[in-house]
Structures are given as C-alpha cells and as structure tokens.
Amino acid sequence: MTELPTRTLGDGVSVPVLGFGTYPLRGDDGVRAMVSALEVGYRLIDTAVNYRNEREVAEAVRASSLDRGDVFIQTKVPGRDHRSAKHSIETSLHVMDLEYLDSVLIHWPNPSQGGYVRAWEGLVEAKEAGLVRSIGVSNFTPEFLDEIIAATGVTPASNQIEMHPAFPQVEQRAADAERGIATQAWSPIGRGEVLDAAPVVAAAEAHGVTPAQAVLRWHLHLGSLPLPKSGDPERQRHNLEVLGFDLSEAEVDAITALGRPDGRLFGADPVSHEEM
Numbered sequence: 001m002t003e004l005p006t007r008t009l010g011d012g013v014s015v016p017v018l019g020f021g022t023y024p025l026r027g028d029d030g031v032r033a034m035v036s037a038l039e040v041g042y043r044l045i046d047t048a049v050n051y052r053n054e055r056e057v058a059e060a061v062r063a064s065s066l067d068r069g070d071v072f073i074q075t076k077v078p079g080r081d082h083r084s085a086k087h088s089i090e091t092s093l094h095v096m097d098l099e100y101l102d103s104v105l106i107h108w109p110n111p112s113q114g115g116y117v118r119a120w121e122g123l124v125e126a127k128e129a130g131l132v133r134s135i136g137v138s139n140f141t142p143e144f145l146d147e148i149i150a151a152t153g154v155t156p157a158s159n160q161i162e163m164h165p166a167f168p169q170v171e172q173r174a175a176d177a178e179r180g181i182a183t184q185a186w187s188p189i190g191r192g193e194v195l196d197a198a199p200v201v202a203a204a205e206a207h208g209v210t211p212a213q214a215v216l217r218w219h220l221h222l223g224s225l226p227l228p229k230s231g232d233p234e235r236q237r238h239n240l241e242v243l244g245f246d247l248s249e250a251e252v253d254a255i256t257a258l259g260r261p262d263g264r265l266f267g268a269d270p271v272s273h274e275e276m
C-alpha cells in the first residue's frame with residue numbers, strides 16, 4: 001500500500017499531499033468506493049454538503065479498518081448557508097456523527113449574494129469552538145481572499161480551485177503562495193479530458209507511467225494538492241502510485257503550456273459562477 005507523505009499547512013495542521021474526491025459517489029456503491037479508497041491508502045477525503053454524501057463518507061470511515069484520527073475529513077459550506085456557516089458545520093457534524101472535522105471550506109464565494117465575509121467569520125468561530133481543525137475556502141480569487149483576511153485577520157489555510165493541464169492556474173497559485181495558502185486542485189486530471197494531450201503522453205512514456213499518473217505527478221511537482229476521484233479500485237490505486245518518479249522541469253513546463261484562458265471544464269469562473 002502506498003504511504004502518502006504529508007505537508008504542513010499555514011495553520012500548523014498536516015495534510016496528505018494527495019486526497020480522494022468523492023463527487024458524485026453516493027449510496028451503497030458510494031460507500032463501497034470510499035471504503036476501497038481508504039483501504040488502498042487515501043487518508044484525505046473531500047466531500048461537501050452539496051455532494052449529498054457526507055453520511056456515506058462517515059459510514060465508509062467507520063466501515064474501514066482505520067481509526068477516525070487516521071483520516072483527514074474535509075467538507076464544504078454551501079452558498080445558501082453563508083450567513084449561518086457555524087450552524088452548517090454543526091449540521092455536517094450531526095449528519096456524520098463526528099465530534100470534529102479536519103477541514104471545512106467555503107464552497108463558492110457567490111459574490112452577488114454578498115455573504116462570503118460573514119461565512120468566513122462563521123468558519124473562524126467554528127474553529128475557535130473546536131468544531132474544525134483547519135479552515136479554508138474554495139474558488140476564491142486574490143480579491144476575495146484579501147477581503148476575508150482584512151475583515152478577520154485570519155488567513156485561510158487552503159484554497160481549493162479548478163486546476164488541471166488545460167487550466168493550470170499559474171497566477172492564482174502564485175497568489176495563494178504569497179499569502180501562505182495551500183492550493184488544492186479540483187478536477188485534477190480534468191475529468192480525463194486532458195490525458196491524450198501530447199506533452200502528457202510524452203511525459204508518461206518517458207517515465208513508464210500512465211497519462212493520469214503523469215498529470216498527478218505534475219500537480220505534486222508544482223506543490224498543489226490534487227483530489228482525484230475514481231469509483232474504480234484499480235484506478236484509485238493507480239492514482240496514488242505517483243511517488244516513485246519525478247518529471248523534469250521541461251516536462252512540467254510543457255504540460256503547464258497546455259493551459260488556455262478558456263480551459264475551464266464548464267466555464268465556472270468564480271466571479272460569475274455561483275452555486276447555492
């Protein structure tokens with residue numbers, strides 16, 4: 001089984017360098033897929049209120065051979081709960097029958113709703129109350145980050161953003177790093193759509209790995225924390241086996257050069273895309 005190294009976030013909390021995405025795993029099949037992910041070695045599970053699978057995540061952790069403290073459980077507060085974020089976290093804890101969460105993120109900033117600063121204040125209160133060890137955001141631009149930091153004096157530990165070779169987020173990653181924020185990558189293999197690109201295939205062939213493994217190694221090389229999802233135990237294992245090789249700087253740069261301004265998977269620009 002692959003043992004994943006960890007990294008320490010700006011708030012001192014340690015996280016595995018690669019995690020397991022759970023959308024849209026649900027029901028008994030979802031629980032089975034999550035138990036399998038834990039058994040093959042994932043130790044960070046990413047869920048959200050809006051994935052409607054928090055109960056399955058908790059059930060999978062209990063059904064696995066692991067202790068609660070061995071698994072880093074991360075969920076997200078939905079847009080409709082921005083003005084009651086602490087209560088949203090309490091509800092997640094109730095649904096999951098847990099005493100604490102390892103990480104909670106604001107799922108989307110939803111700027112037209114004007115609630116993300118209040119939501120961040122709620123996450124800060126939840127952390128102070130011991131409900132969550134680490135707090136962060138998702139889909140936050142530098143402007144939104146600066147606004148919540150200025151309002152509270154508290155910097156998010158993580159920012160989970162869309163990141164894959166077609167949308168490598170060069171500026172946003174630099175902005176996160178300048179503020180001491182770890183970048184997490186959602187849709188890290190671009191839902192499979194970037195795996196036949198020539199630089200990805202060339203890097204994979206040069207190292208005797210698959211295109212998905214080359215892309216996940218690209219993330220680790222750049223210091224982003226990828227959260228690949230797979231419902232298939234073989235692909236789950238495969239997506240973890242990315243530590244035994246490294247890409248050259250030229251290979252990394254060639255994959256990054258696949259980026260396009262319109263490379264987002266479904267056009268979800270956080271300045272205009274909103275999810276409640």
Ligand SMILES: NC(=O)c1ccc[n+]([C@@H]2O[C@H](COP(=O)([O-])OP(=O)(O)OC[C@H]3O[C@@H](n4cnc5c(N)ncnc54)[C@H](OP(=O)(O)O)[C@@H]3O)[C@@H](O)[C@H]2O)c1
Nearest residue numbers: 021022023046138186187188189190191212228229230231
């Ligand atoms: N914060 C946000 O706004 C946000 C938005 C979207 C996603 N997320 C999070 O990010 C996670 C990952 O994103 P994602 O699921 O959109 O995309 P992804 O992880 O890039 O891709 C998942 C897709 O690729 C397939 N796949 C997995 N491993 C593969 C491999 N080795 N070779 C070929 N195909 C493979 C999966 O199919 P199989 O399952 O059949 O293997 C699935 O269809 C989500 O599960 C969720 O936790 C967050």
